Structure formats: C-alpha cells, structure tokens
Amino acid sequence: MIQGVQLDLISEERLARLTSMEKIRLILDEVMAGNIVVLEKGLSPEESSRLIEMTMMEISPDGFAGIEMETYPARSQGGGLLARLFGNKESPSRLTVIGPANQLKMLRKERDLISAWVSSR
Amino acid sequence: MDILTKARKRLSRFLRVFFKKKRSRIGIYGPPNAGKTTLANRIVRDWTGDALGPVSEIPHETRRARRKEDVTITNGDGDSIVIDIVDTPGVTTKIDYHEFTEYGIEKEEAVKRAREATEGVAEAMHWLREDIDGVIYMLDATLDPFAQVNIMMVGIIESRNLPVVIVANKIDLPDASPARIKSAFPQHPVISISGLEGKNVDELYDKMIEFFG
Numbered sequence: 572m573i574q575g576v577q578l579d580l581i582s583e584e585r586l587a588r589l590t591s592m593e594k595i596r597l598i599l600d601e602v603m604a605g606n607i608v609v610l611e612k613g614l615s616p617e618e619s620s621r622l623i624e625m626t627m628m629e630i631s632p633d634g635f636a637g638i639e640m641e642t643y644p645a646r647s648q649g650g651g652l653l654a655r656l657f658g659n660k661e662s663p664s665r666l667t668v669i670g671p672a673n674q675l676k677m678l679r680k681e682r683d684l685i686s687a688w689v690s691s692r
Numbered sequence: 693m694d695i696l697t698k699a700r701k702r703l704s705r706f707l708r709v710f711f712k713k714k715r716s717r718i719g720i721y722g723p724p725n726a727g728k729t730t731l732a733n734r735i736v737r738d739w740t741g742d743a744l745g746p747v748s749e750i751p752h753e754t755r756r757a758r759r760k761e762d763v764t765i766t767n768g769d770g771d772s773i774v775i776d777i778v779d780t781p782g783v784t785t786k787i788d789y790h791e792f793t794e795y796g797i798e799k800e801e802a803v804k805r806a807r808e809a810t811e812g813v814a815e816a817m818h819w820l821r822e823d824i825d826g827v828i829y830m831l832d833a834t835l836d837p838f839a840q841v842n843i844m845m846v847g848i849i850e851s852r853n854l855p856v857v858i859v860a861n862k863i864d865l866p867d868a869s870p871a872r873i874k875s876a877f878p879q880h881p882v883i884s885i886s887g888l889e890g891k892n893v894d895e896l897y898d899k900m901i902e903f904f905g
C-alpha cells in the first residue's frame with residue numbers, strides 16, 4: 572500500500588452543528604488515528620482549554636504523545652470594552668491545523684503564514 | 693504621595709485585614725522552563741523568607757501546582773497587596789517520556805514523570821478555569837513568543853477576563869528579545885526581568901500591585 576497521511580478539512584458549517592464536546596472528541600479521535608485535521612474556524616478559548624485537558628488524559632507511553640496545533644492569532648476585535656463586558660465568548664480564532672505531535676512539525680509560523688511538515692508513521 | 697492619600701491607604705489596608713477580604717490568587721503560567729518556579733521562589737523568598745519548590749533545567753520539574761498563602765508585597769509608596777502565589781506546571785499540548793530519558797533518566801522513572809506531567813498540565817488548566825484571580829504569564833525571552841501554546845493560553849486568560857502581566861524572562865541572556873514579546877502581546881503590560889539574577893523584579897512588583905490590587 573502507498574504510504575500516506577489522511578487529511579480532513581472540516582467546514583465551518585459542519586463545526587457549527589457540533590457541541591463543544593463533540594468537536595473535541597472528533598478532533599482527538601481523528602488525531603489519535605494518525606490523521607491531520609484542518610478546521611475552517613478554530614476553537615473558542617474554552618474549547619481549547621478543554622482540548623488540552625482531554626489530550627493530557629489520552630497520552631500514553633509509546634502510544635499517543637499529544638497534539639501539535641497551529642492557528643492564526645485572533646484579529647483584534649472592535650469594541651474592546653463591549654467585548655469585555657459581555658465576555659469574549661464568540662470564537663475569534665481562525666483556520667486551525669491539528670495533528671499528532673509525533674507526525675506534525677511546525678516549520679515556520681508568522682502572523683500571516685503557517686508552514687508545516689507532515690510525516691507518515 | 694500626600695498625607696491624606698497615605699492615611700487612606702493605611703485605613704483601607706486596616707479594613708482589609710479587619711474584614712479578611714478575600715485574597716487574590718495569582719497563578720504563574722507559561723511554557724515549561726520559562727522560569728516560573730525560579731520567579732515563584734524569588735517572590736516567596738523576598739516577601740516571606742521561605743521557598744516554594746525545586747528548579748531544574750529538566751522540563752516538567754513542577755508537576756503539581758504549589759501554593760503559598762498570604763504573601764504581602766509592598767512598594768516604596770506604601771501600597772501593598774496580599775496574594776496567594778500559585779506556581780503551576782508548564783502548559784503544553786504534548787508530552788513524550790523521551791523528553792526525560794534524554795536527560796539520562798531511566799525509562800521507568802521517565803514514564804512516571806511523563807504521567808505526572810500530563811496530570812499536572814490538566815490540573816493547571818483546571819486551576820485557571822476555577823481558582824485563579826490573576827495571571828503572571830512567563831516567557832523565555834530567547835524563544836519565539838508566537839508559539840501556539842502562548843497564543844492559546846493568553847486567549848484563554850483573556851476570555852476569563854483575568855488581569856494578566858506578561859513577563860519577558862531571562863533578559864540576562866545575550867539573545868533575549870523582550871521587544872519581540874511586546875510586539876506579540878501589545879494588549880498587555882510586558883515586564884522584562886531576570887528571575888535568576890533578580891534584575892528588574894521591583895518593576896514587576898510595582899506592576900503586580902497596580903494590576904492585582
């Protein structure tokens with residue numbers, strides 16, 4: 572069989588239909604199976620906090636070693652005060668790539684360019 | 693500061709002690725090896741004379757959050773805050789026990805450390821969601837501040853509306869670039885220090901009184 576890596580690009584619409592927990596589970600299941608996930612729209616701060624926590628629980632020696640993840644910094648939001656008053660609940664994050672830490676390596680990261688390297692297992 | 697302001701500060705401090713106002717719990721966050729424990733020890737030593745935990749060049753030396761209660765920090769003007777300092781394990785999205793065997797640690801011990809480290813990171817995230825009132829976010833100024841985990845953590849801290857002071861640490865090293873950190877997080881105060889040598893920590897104490905008071 573040809574060596575390769577599965578790449579799943581998940582649309583904003585698809586993500587919007589999922590609850591936070593479903594999103595996190597979907598990401599972890601994919602990544603633990605050795606796939607790379609690209610999200611059209613990133614996770615909210617709350618979701619990324621839970622993702623880190625759940626990732627930690629799935630790590631095992633000689634097995635899953637965690638995730639590598641890159642996204643662009645949020646565009647600075649207008650109306651800073653209002654955003655603060657009502658809490659920055661609305662996800663400001665953007666295109667996001669997530670993969671297994673031992674297969675996805677970030678080569679270069681700038682404000683407007685992310686360059687990554689993917690290896691097969 | 694005029695006499696009246698001074699008197700008012702004294703009175704408010706007296707009232708605070710009298711009514712046992714809830715202390716702010718300040719968490720020190722940041723990636724592994726940024727110098728969190730070194731700074732936590734310095735703060736605790738400077739203001740109470742004790743120490744908090746062991747420092748190491750091996751990542752994830754701190755695998756449990758450690759807390760020191762009732763640390764009073766005072767500046768030259770007589771302003772002060774009473775805080776709990778929480779030294780947290782570094783936050784990361786990946787942990788491989790080989791990170792430890794590289795330092796000559798036996799496999800069995802390395803696997804154990806890796807497991808404790810994963811629990812420690814999960815614990816630190818939990819503290820941030822439940823028990824922290826303010827954050828010192830520490831960065832090694834010789835490294836790239838745009839690393840994903842920093843962007844993500846600062847986003848999480850902002851979404852909780854917690855006051856945050858960013859520390860550009862290790863400015864004693866020649867390739868330290870606090871300017872890069874300032875440009876990465878223009879929305880927050882950035883204080884450049886050497887936690888190891890104690891350089892500029894007074895400025896950090898002033899900022900802490902201003903921000904966490």
Ligand SMILES: Nc1nc2c(ncn2[C@@H]2O[C@H](COP(=O)(O)OP(=O)(O)O)[C@@H](O)[C@H]2O)c(=O)[nH]1
Nearest residue numbers: 725726727728729730747748749862886887888
């Ligand atoms: N040159 C330099 N090294 C530092 C400084 N602060 C901490 N270190 C070193 O960085 C390493 C990690 O420090 P530690 O406090 O354990 O980091 P933590 O993992 O964030 O708690 C140790 O070898 C420290 O001696 C500093 O200001 N300058």
Ligand SMILES: [Mg+2]
Nearest residue numbers: 728729753754
């Ligand atoms: Mg530490």
